[in-house]
Amino acid sequence: MQSEYTVFAVDDVDAGRFMIESAFGQLYTVETFPSGAACIERMAVKIPDLFMLDVDMPEMDGFTLCRYIKSQASSTHVPVIFISALDDLESRLTGYDAGGDDFIAKPVKLAILKQKVEVLRRIAEEKSALRSRLDESDMLTTLVLSNLDEYAVLIKFLRSLNKCERYANVAEAVLTMLKEFRLEGAVQLRLATVEMTINHAGEVSPLHSSIIKHVCSQGTIAEFKNRAAFNFEHVSVLVDNMPLSDPDACGRLKDHLAIAVETVEEKLLALQTRQENAQTKDEIASLLQSLGSAIHAFSKKYEDARFAGSETTRLMLDELATEFVSLGMREVQEESIKEIILSRTDQLTNIFDLGAETEATLNELSVRLNKALGSRS
Numbered sequence: 001m002q003s004e005y006t007v008f009a010v011d012d013v014d015a016g017r018f019m020i021e022s023a024f025g026q027l028y029t030v031e032t033f034p035s036g037a038a039c040i041e042r043m044a045v046k047i048p049d050l051f052m053l054d055v056d057m058p059e060m061d062g063f064t065l066c067r068y069i070k071s072q073a074s075s076t077h078v079p080v081i082f083i084s085a086l087d088d089l090e091s092r093l094t095g096y097d098a099g100g101d102d103f104i105a106k107p108v109k110l111a112i113l114k115q116k117v118e119v120l121r122r123i124a125e126e127k128s129a130l131r132s133r134l135d136e137s138d139m140l141t142t143l144v145l146s147n148l149d150e151y152a153v154l155i156k157f158l159r160s161l162n163k164c165e166r167y168a169n170v171a172e173a174v175l176t177m178l179k180e181f182r183l184e185g186a187v188q189l190r191l192a193t194v195e196m197t198i199n200h201a202g203e204v205s206p207l208h209s210s211i212i213k214h215v216c217s218q219g220t221i222a223e224f225k226n227r228a229a230f231n232f233e234h235v236s237v238l239v240d241n242m243p244l245s246d247p248d249a250c251g252r253l254k255d256h257l258a259i260a261v262e263t264v265e266e267k268l269l270a271l272q273t274r275q276e277n278a279q280t281k282d283e284i285a286s287l288l289q290s291l292g293s294a295i296h297a298f299s300k301k302y303e304d305a306r307f308a309g310s311e312t313t314r315l316m317l318d319e320l321a322t323e324f325v326s327l328g329m330r331e332v333q334e335e336s337i338k339e340i341i342l343s344r345t346d347q348l349t350n351i352f353d354l355g356a357e358t359e360a361t362l363n364e365l366s367v368r369l370n371k372a373l374g375s376r377s
Helices: 014-024 036-043 062-071 089-098 110-135 137-163 167-180 206-215 247-327 331-351 355-375
Strands: 006-010 029-033 050-054 080-084 102-105 185-190 195-199 221-224 227-231 235-239
Touching: 006 014, 006 036, 014 029, 014 110, 029 036, 036 062, 050 062, 050 110, 062 080, 062 089, 080 089, 080 110, 089 102, 102 110, 137 167, 137 247, 167 185, 167 195, 167 235, 167 247, 185 206, 206 227, 206 235, 227 247, 235 247
Parallel strands: 006 029, 006 050, 050 080, 080 102
Antiparallel strands: 185 195, 185 235, 221 227, 227 235
């Protein structure tokens, strides 16, 4: 029994037309034509659901006929299958550029051709059904406006998230987004230094918090009747009133929320990294302050030690002078001994005089640390 689905087959060879008519005549309404001109003449009266075109034909080849078909508003949407003995890349590219939908090389395997025709028929039916739905202008308008509103909410949320500087700001932004989606729920943040679970009323009950902790292990998206949970390592959002009565809206909202919560996860990681960097900066600043104090204290102790060393040397010389008198040494001998002691004392002082070098090294280290700290600001 023939169906209303119509196939136009164009081939200048009788056997080719006979093959198509024999293979598809019981399935569809098939009309065959020996030339492109004959096909075009028939198109003035009827437009089929599918064209099968031989490529190598006199006067007008299949590629030329296809370009004509696709140039007409009445037939531009109709699929075209090329059937040709040519099986090279150039021929296939030419068919593609002409607007063809498929290319079958001869000798034709009817099982494959039938399968391809059925696929194109099914696709055409789906497109037709879609066009019918789109013709319902009221529904289309509602759908478009709804989508625009939802995308606007998502974009607004992403922009607000970019400005959040604290974890609490992130949680509040999520709750605001849920409210604008006309949804109710709660958000839980889990980080090394903070864990919070809040809803529009503030801190949630222990039971509500325990429910979120339980569902956060159920996968990225978990659904429980009209509830849906969106989970990542550091954040979970539990929605209590998904609109199950509107599957399209429900599907869109799940997509939007999945994007939003994944973005929250990245924002939390960024905030955590920034916080860790700030702590490191504070530690370095404290270390620099301690280093400065240590340098100052070291410098003072060094000066005190030099002064004490000088005083000790002076006292030692005075004591030696007193002892020299009792020894009855000549003045030349006394001066020689004093000179030896002063010389060796100065040598020892110079050997252990590392204060200036150490202070310079520590000061240089302090300057470098300050520069590094400034570059991280």
